[in-house]
Amino acid sequence: MNSMIITVIPVLTQVFLCTLLGYIFAKKRFKGKEVIFWLMMAMVMVPKQLLIIPNYILYSWFNWINTLYPMIVPELWGIMGVFLLRQYMQSIPRELEEAAYMDGAGDFRIFFSIIMPLSAPAMAVVGTFAFISNWNDFFTPLIFTTQEHMFPLTVGMASLLDREGSFGVQMAVATVSFIPSFLIFLFFQKYFTEGISLSGIKT
Numbered sequence: 001m002n003s004m005i006i007t008v009i010p011v012l013t014q015v016f017l018c019t020l021l022g023y024i025f026a027k028k029r030f031k032g033k034e035v036i037f038w039l040m041m042a043m044v045m046v047p048k049q050l051l052i053i054p055n056y057i058l059y060s061w062f063n064w065i066n067t068l069y070p071m072i073v074p075e076l077w078g079i080m081g082v083f084l085l086r087q088y089m090q091s092i093p094r095e096l097e098e099a100a101y102m103d104g105a106g107d108f109r110i111f112f113s114i115i116m117p118l119s120a121p122a123m124a125v126v127g128t129f130a131f132i133s134n135w136n137d138f139f140t141p142l143i144f145t146t147q148e149h150m151f152p153l154t155v156g157m158a159s160l161l162d163r164e165g166s167f168g169v170q171m172a173v174a175t176v177s178f179i180p181s182f183l184i185f186l187f188f189q190k191y192f193t194e195g196i197s198l199s200g201i202k203t
Contacts, residue, residue: 010075022085088122
C-alpha cells in the first residue's frame, strides 16, 4: 500500500503538471521564458544525494520523517517530464491553436481539448518514467523512514532479505516487485516508443 501511494499520486500529478508546464514553455510567450526553462534544466545536474542532508533537516522541521510526504511532495512534478513534453508540443502545429482561437476557444479549452489529446504519447512516456522511478526508489524511503509499517516494497524487501535466508522467498519478493513495472511498460509500450521518437522533434 505504501508503494502504491508514493507511486500513483506522483504519476498522476507529474503527468498533469508536466503537461501544463510543457504547454506554457512550448506555446506561450512571456519575458524570461528561456532563462527560467534552462535554470530549471540546470537543476537536473544537481545529484539527488547532494541534497539529502538539507532535505532531511527541512523535513524534520515539517515533522515529515517517518511519513510518506518526503516521497510524494518532491515528486509531484519532474523537470525531465517538462522537458520531454515541451519538446513534443513544439511539433504540434500552431495553426490548430489559431483555428481554435478563431472559434472562440480559450486557453484552458485549447489545452484540455487539443493539446492534451495530441500529447498522449509523450504523457505516457512521462507517466511510465514516473511510475518506474517511484516504484523502484530505494534510497529516499531508506533515509526518511525508520519504522517498518512505513516501508515501501523496496525497503521492506531489503529488510525481509536480511531476515530470510531462503532463496525461494527472495525470488518471490523480487518477482512481486518487478511485475507492476513490467505491466506498466507493456501496456504503454506503443505510446512509450512513439513519445520517445517524437519528443526530440522541434518545429
